[in-house]
Structures are given as C-alpha cells and as structure tokens.
C-alpha cells in the first residue's frame with residue numbers, strides 16, 4: 001500500500017497507509033462528536049482504537065476476498081485531519097467512506113482527499129466502479145459525492161438492494177470519468 005501525495009490544491013495533503021502507530025493522534029481527531037451525528041460512535045478508548053487499527057493492518061477481510069484499505073489524511077505540514085477508506089472487491093468495484101474532524105469541514109479538503117484516493121484505487125488496484133452507502137439525512141456526504149460525479153444507485157444493483165430504510169446508495173462508473 002502506497003503513501004499517496006495529493007497533488008492538486010492547497011494546503012498540500014498526503015494519504016498515509018493507516019497503522020496502529022496512528023492511533024494516538026487519530027484518537028483526538030476521531031473523538032469529535034460532530035462526526036457521529038448520523039451514524040457510529042466515537043472510539044471507546046485509545047486502547048480500543050489501537051487494537052482496531054492493528055487488526056486493520058491485515059488490509060483484507062477474514063477470508064481474504066476483499067481488500068480493506070485505510071489511509072490517514074494528513075496535511076503535508078503535519079496535522080492529521082481524518083481518514084479515507086475503501087473496500088475493494090475482485091470484480092473491480094470498491095465501496096468508499098471518509099471521515100474528517102469537523103474543524104476541517106467546509107473547505108473542500110474531504111473532496112480532495114477522496115478524489116486522490118480514487119486516483120490511487122484506479123491506478124494501483126484497477127477499480128472501475130465506486131459505491132458509497134450513506135444515511136439519507138447526511139447532506140454533507142451526499143453533496144461531496146455529487147461533486148465527485150456519483151449518482152443514485154439504480155434499484156437493480158446490489159448496493160441498492162442491501163440498503164436500510166434510512167440509507168441511500170450512490171455509484172460512480174469510472175469508464176467515462178476523468179479522475
């Protein structure tokens with residue numbers, strides 16, 4: 001898994017393959033309650049987060065069928081701001097997720113980081129199709145995906161069929177998109 005330098009825009013961003021060694025600084029980043037307005041909960045403790053990050057260092061599902069890729073988003077100047085995540089399947093499809101501390105929302109940083117991850121997914125992992133599942137009320141996340149060219153998943157797709165009632169799925173076919 002590569003360190004990815006996100007070339008376009010300022011401040012400069014870098015994606016670092018996430019390891020247990022990131023737990024301490026990411027515990028502070030991820031303890032922001034604003035992140036969990038729609039789903040999930042803050043890390044229970046630093047130890048909990050460290051062991052989670054350690055498990056994720058395998059970079060794959062238990063059966064080895066999926067790539068589980070997590071990168072810490074960091075300003076090149078030093079501070080960590082959040083993470084981006086991709087679950088990569090052998091059919092060239094990846095599910096993506098992204099979380100930033102709210103101190104860094106509203107500046108286009110998340111969009112840049114996700115676009116940068118998508119370039120890496122395409123170039124290094126051969127991904128051709130992206131999916132994201134989000135809570136219907138998570139307008140910030142929806143706007144981010146729309147900016148990147150995602151559209152609502154058609155009802156006949158797996159992503160659509162697996163949804164909870166309060167969720168939507170969005171997809172981006174990369175065949176005709178310049179990333």
Ligand SMILES: CC(C)(COP(=O)(O)OP(=O)(O)OC[C@H]1O[C@@H](n2cnc3c(N)ncnc32)[C@H](O)[C@@H]1OP(=O)(O)O)[C@@H](O)C(=O)NCCC(=O)NCCS
Nearest residue numbers: 035098099100105106107108109110111133134140141144
């Ligand atoms: C979802 C999340 C990553 C979106 O963050 P964000 O900062 O709103 O996303 P972006 O980086 O695309 O920034 C967009 C905002 O920055 C503004 N902006 C400023 N400069 C910009 C630029 N150069 N490019 C794009 N947008 C820019 C946009 O106008 C937009 O503002 P708006 O919110 O008023 O519409 C963030 O809200 C988050 O971490 N939420 C908690 C976790 C979560 O819900 N994750 C998603 C689960 S599916």
